[in-house]
Amino acid sequence: MSEELHPVAIRFLAYIRLEKRYSEHTFAAYQQDLTQFFTFLQSSYGDVPLKGITHSHVRTWLAWLMEHSNVAKTVNRKISSLKSFFKYALRHGEVSMTPMTKVTAPKIGKRLPGFIDEKGMRALEDNHSMRRGEEKEPVFMDGLEGRTHQLIFELLYNTGIRLSELISLKERHIDAGNLSIKVLGKGNKERIIPISPHLMEEINTYRAVCRKELAEYDQEVLLVNPKSGRKLYPKYVYNVVRDYLTRHEITTINRKSPHILRHTFATHLTNNGADLNAVKELLGHSSLASTQVYTSNSIEKLKAAFKKAHPKG
Incomplete structure (x- = not known):
């Protein structure tokens, strides 16, 4: 796993792979999202402790994603990945509160699933x-x-x-x-x-x-x-x-x-x-x-x- 990842994130990924038994595709998406977030955090703010991450950090990352042509659906998936991670961190006493409570997902235009008549x-x-x-x-x-x-x-x-x-x-x-x-x-x-x-x-x-x-x-x-x-x-x-x-x-x-x-x-x-x-x-x-x-x-x-x-x- 990437060296950019926080140790708690590494434990979380092991948890969803070994205990939750998520598919390889889903696991890879979580790993990509968390690696991208912590890499951005490090490059933009330096060493931020897990308990010091706020909704402002997350919102800045989301704004950066939107500026770099990420569609709303992709951004929402990344928000979901962070929510799951911080919920895990909260449950294991690594943080006292989750920064995701003040993060709002962008709206996605409704698209009906295609089907064959x-x-x-x-x-x-x-x-x-x-x-x-x-x-x-x-x-x-x-x-x-x-x-x-x-x-x-x-x-x-x-x-x-x-x-x-x-x-x-x-x-x-x-x-x-x-x-x-x-x-x-x-x-x-x-x-x-x-x-x-x-x-x-x-x-x-x-x-x-x-x-x-x-x-x-x-x-x-x-x-x-x-x-x-x-x-x-x-x-x-x-x-x-x-x-x-x-x-x-x-x-x-x-x-x-x-x-x-x-x-x-x-x-x-x-x-x-x-x-x-x-x-x-x-x-x-x-x-x-x-x-x-x-x-x-x-x-x-x-x-x-x-x-x-x-x-x-």
Whole structure:
């Protein structure tokens, strides 16, 4: 870890990695934010003891960030990192009060999560391209590679799981009897997600094709690389989703990442009247506020329908 970091910050990072078991991505973000803050503090004010850090120090750092083209969303993440750190320091008696109580986060312009419309998802489920002049061209080819790619889409859209959760799915997490899967989410929190008989059938078909086409493969995980038989890695899944959505013109949304299928899952549920608390549990959100953004998509759909159909629209 960086020499610029305060010893308490080093202990805090060890705590979130070893005890809280945060993901490598989240840990790296905390480490970057704290290193940047303490480096700025040292270069601007010299040696400031932890108990001497005030809201003025933090505000000056935030102003510097905004001047150097950091967007509000990034700055808010850095504020969150500092809040967590000082809360830890307060709990362990390293400070008597946190400077973050007088720090206000900048407002972020509301941006609705992108999603694929139901027509686009039907094209994937019916396995035909939406490209003009190529009617009913299969999206997913026969064989293990095509089956792997299809199951990636089926799982992401039908369960709303994250990319990291998808590639970590184990064979033992599939409960055929209860038609459900066990997912290990953020902070090692487990949740159970129901699946349809159709998806269970797709999983069984995929298993059979794996046994037929691969002499050796990792039988502990559900999804494997169709060429090597090893566990999938994030970039592989990202490239598969982006390639299919682009090549077959499934959606016009620019950012074609696996996360768009999670947004699509949640938006389609709320559009069709699903209880928001149920959607929250399925997504593994810790608070309802994270889930409520999908109701905005539903409202936007109602507005569009009103504008198109109502005489006074």
